Amino acid sequence: MKNCFLTTLFLFLSSIVLAQTSKTYFNAAGDKHLAGEFDLEILKSDSSFQTWYVENERLFNLSGKNTDWKNAFENSEVEILIGTWCGDSKRWVPQFVKLWNELGLEESQLKFTALYDGKELYKQGPNGEEKGKLIHRVPTFIFTNKGEEFARIVEFPVNDLETDLAQIALGYASEPNYRAATYLLELFESEPLDSVYKNVQTHFNNVYRLVGKEKELNTLGYVFKYSDRMPEALLTFEINSVLFPYSPNVLHSYGEALMDNNQKDLAIQLFKRVIELEPGNETALNQLKELQDEIDHDEERQTEGEL
Template sequence: MKTLIITCFFVFFALNISQSQTLNKEIDSETDAPYLLGKIDKNGLTSNNYNVWFSSNYEDYQLDETTIKKIASYIKDYQITLFLGTWCGDSKREVPRFYKILEACNFPEDQLTVVALSSQPDMYKQSPQHEEEGLNIHRVPTFIFYKNRKEVNRIVERPVETLEKDILNIVSTNNYESSYQIVTKVNLILKNDGLNGLKAATTQLAKTYKPKVTSMYELNTYGRILYSKNRVEEAIEVFKLNVELFPEIPNTHMSLANTLGVSGEKNEAITVLEKAIKLFPDNKDLVENLHVIKTN
């Protein structure tokens, strides 16, 4: 029995050492600024390379004390998972504020999971253990609120009103809609109805969301993430939808053509670029891309 107890102790000790070694992992190279990757906590965010922006944004933020008191009566029933990039300006601004709000509410630290994602092309907005898998993380920061292990709602990139008011809405009435609703809708279609479902819905989606979507980058970033996860056909359909939403912007045509080109759809890529050049005859990038695709 004594031997068994000692063995169990060493296994437990080894597991704790392993977990502590992977927490707050920093990636440093000669070509890129250091960044955190994988599961982290506040200790990582207040370490040498990140403390300047974390502490200044934390200290400078003025809390909405009235709303904080209301949040505090609800929020301890929730678990929160936060995805961020220590290389991302929106994360640098919003995450310290979010921490300050949680601490003002005495939110239990063990109910918060924080994951730092990569900005590298081969792991774009992913983590080594892929905690983001299946969660439609296309913008950082993303704050996901869970209750009884089910997602209730999320704040994506930045608050619609303020962090305090957005959080209060989620944990009380929960009629909150985050930014980038078109991405939410497209992701849901892909999840439930697959690629053919998105193809069938594209025309109606363009009609419905054209008055609502303010930037081509809403879907463009989502398409990049799909492509980085080798969901190439889905990425192409997302870029096609983006062209319908923003036909007046050359970059939507270019994103579609380039993705078609690298995916082996050379003739279709050429067709897209030739049509775009008729619309934008003076755009040198389109002409150059057409030349590259034709000669490769």
């Protein structure tokens, strides 16, 4: 009886500590989410996350193949940036942790950070935990040794989790998903924007060879936009609009960024093109009217001033 009481007390106190150290917030839909660094135990014990964690953990099973390669990870750490609102995070993080445990590796080697959803802090941490890490998709698994990154998995495994980890351990890691987005992220980190524009055709050709679906750069554009990097966002959206000139969604995203940057004439051109491709797009129709009304109002004020 005494042991039972002590166990219950320990679990209760542990839950209090977790509640005090893990930042939570509620999104626009009223759902509870995590932000910033957190202890894995909260995903396993908090009812807001426990269901999807347990369900997805069950999906993974070791293949039964030789796993001697696991020894290569003994001195490694993995930083895992997730969104508790993200379907891919819900699926792959529990499976990754289960694989890590079944390999006999230590959970203490894993560091967990949750990023916000929503526009104002889109894929950002409360203390800028994502900065300098080239994060554009979640989950992202960053493998380091003595602080130096040597591999990463972006959003989902290229093959399967066990194969991807084996390749990383053996020094033959698959190139992470979203190569075009990674190219632009690394480019903007290494060169000033005026230099990028001087060689924009070369960079466009490189992106063209690497890009997958239209959402790849569209998502990256929003990451830049909502982290106060509007010049990078505009160039990313512009490149995407050339790659996918018949996509209403791509053109609309670019138009909205131009609108936010007060480039009204160019935004109007984009919204008109969106409406040509998708006549029933109410958002584009309303934004086009709003911009045209603003321009008409500005012209009236200018005329009155001249008089």
